[in-house]
Amino acid sequence: MKTVLALVASTLLLVGCAADRMASLPPEQLAAVPDDQLLSAYTDADYASLKTEVKRRKLLSDEEWSLVENRQIKMGMREQVLWLSWGRPERVNEDVTPRGRSRQLGYNCDTYGLCHTYVYVDDGVVTSWQKLGR
Numbered sequence: 001m002k003t004v005l006a007l008v009a010s011t012l013l014l015v016g017c018a019a020d021r022m023a024s025l026p027p028e029q030l031a032a033v034p035d036d037q038l039l040s041a042y043t044d045a046d047y048a049s050l051k052t053e054v055k056r057r058k059l060l061s062d063e064e065w066s067l068v069e070n071r072q073i074k075m076g077m078r079e080q081v082l083w084l085s086w087g088r089p090e091r092v093n094e095d096v097t098p099r100g101r102s103r104q105l106g107y108n109c110d111t112y113g114l115c116h117t118y119v120y121v122d123d124g125v126v127t128s129w130q131k132l133g134r
Contacts, residue, residue: 019045043083
């Protein structure tokens with residue numbers, strides 16, 4: 001158990017450090033970072049330099065920016081935009097079939113592991129969500 005906790009703590013530290021390092025890059029180096037890495041770093045840390053670069057590249061539409069800024073989700077939105085809006089999920093259940101990949105993303109999870117909101121994503125696109133009563 002201690003090993004698992006240490007691994008989780010070090011992973012979170014590395015993720016945070018990666019976003020910190022990326023945010024401190026000069027603009028010309030930040031411009032060379034691949035889009036998926038940039039969005040991942042921006043998900044982990046809301047740095048002005050990362051936001052500026054995401055906007056410069058037009059990686060999100062005006063509607064997606066509005067959803068992110070208002071912490072809202074919408075059916076049909078990309079999974080990356082969901083993560084920017086609500087953060088990384090606390091639980092992920094994945095099902096891979098010949099038809100594609102489906103994921104159940106858990107948010108607002110309690111200490112027993114029960115999540116009170118589930119977002120369903122098929123092949124990288126939000127298809128539905130479910131809010132459980134408390």
